Amino acid sequence: MSNASWRLSIIVPVLNERDSLQSFIAQVLPVLESCTPAFEVLFIDDGSTDETLAQLKVLNQQDARIRFVSFSRNFGKEAALTAGLAHAQGDAVIPMDVDLQDPPELIPEFVRLWREENYDMVYGVRASRPEDSAVKRTTAKGFYRLFNRITHSPIPGNAGDYRLMSRRVVNVLLQLPERNRFMKGLYAWTGFKSKGVPYQRPSRHSGESKFGFWKLWNFALDGLVGFSSIPLRVWSYVGAGVALIAFVYMLILIASVLLGGRDVPGYASLMSVVLFFGGMQLLSIGILGEYIARLFIEVKGRPLYVVQEASRSAANEQPSAIGG
Known part of the structure; x- marks a missing residue:
């Protein structure tokens, strides 16, 4: 040239x-x-x-x-x-x-x-x-x-x-x-x-x-989701860790009832566990939704x-x- x-x-x-x-x-x-x-x-x-x-x-x-x-x-x-x-x-x-x-x-x-x-x-x-x-x-x-x-x-x-x-x-x-x-x-x-x-x-x-702030937030989200699958992978590890903790806690409850005859903890403890796991599930579904939404847009072409x-x-x- x-x-x-x-x-x-x-x-x-x-x-x-x-x-x-x-x-x-x-x-x-x-x-x-x-x-x-x-x-x-x-x-x-x-x-x-x-x-x-x-x-x-x-x-x-x-x-x-x-x-x-x-x-x-x-x-x-x-x-x-x-x-x-x-x-x-x-x-x-x-x-x-x-x-x-x-x-x-x-x-x-x-x-x-x-x-x-x-x-x-x-x-x-x-x-x-x-x-x-x-x-x-x-x-x-x-x-x-x-x-x-x-x-x-x-x-x-x-x-x-x-x-x-x-x-x-x-x-x-x-x-x-x-x-x-x-x-x-x-x-x-x-x-x-x-x-x-x-x-x-x-x-x-x-x-x-x-x-504005909202447009910049969505712009940043597009960048993170579009160039990395780590949010999905991290949530797999988080889910596995929480499931392990829940399993261990379940064994402790069973053992305490069988060995000590104690009842399962009451309403406050039960609601705390339900709300915690419910929030974790909704958050994980939200992350999946971000990726699925982008797949939906790409597939339409x-x-x-x-x-x-x-x-x-x-x-x-x-x-x-x-x-x-």
Whole structure:
């Protein structure tokens, strides 16, 4: 690949981000023009209900390097990232957030490490998270630590979607058929030569975050269940241990009645045992349910997303099988 023959794709998922588009383009385009011979900025409209799509059409008419794919409804950020990978035409791809908390100034360093040092993946590492509360920082750190302990594909701490991926990494990601997609885990699963680049995460330029506590909790749960069977295995051991304790306790009760003639303990003791084992059973059923629910979704095999409208160059492409 000669110095003048490669192209970089920027993937930007958006949801009701009308007010952020112009400022994003104004800051990103000069950076891309200074470090790439050719590029495209591909917006994935994840079912916006404001004027985001109309604004994207205007930007596309003004500059053909700005493209868009619009979903028929909101399918979630992971589906939007997958659609971006499927429609991106570049030799390397960089997902970014439109709020400019992923500083465009890192792109030249990403490109340099890819081009000159042959890294297939270069990811940004947040050296600080000034807008996050102490609770959020603590829970995020705890999640990364737990995830890396129970999976075989450890993910770097404080690394988000902001990263450069070579075309061969993208091609591997597009071969993965699962519908419950935890992209950070999938990035790590691919392997390949990777390197982190630390950066100071700035404040959000405009708009507001779409990830509340409940959505982040479900996101973390998808990651843990999607990349590890250890919760099932651990519960097998817990169940065996509790069953052993119950069996021993049963023998003690029988022996006490036969040898000492004492009655079985009363109502309080009986209810404690019933409630304890009932709670354990419900918890184990809940863990099984999490895995069964994901099997249910995977077996149906529905498309991960539905494209309603796209700019001309994107519409002429064949979407991957995962996108339907």
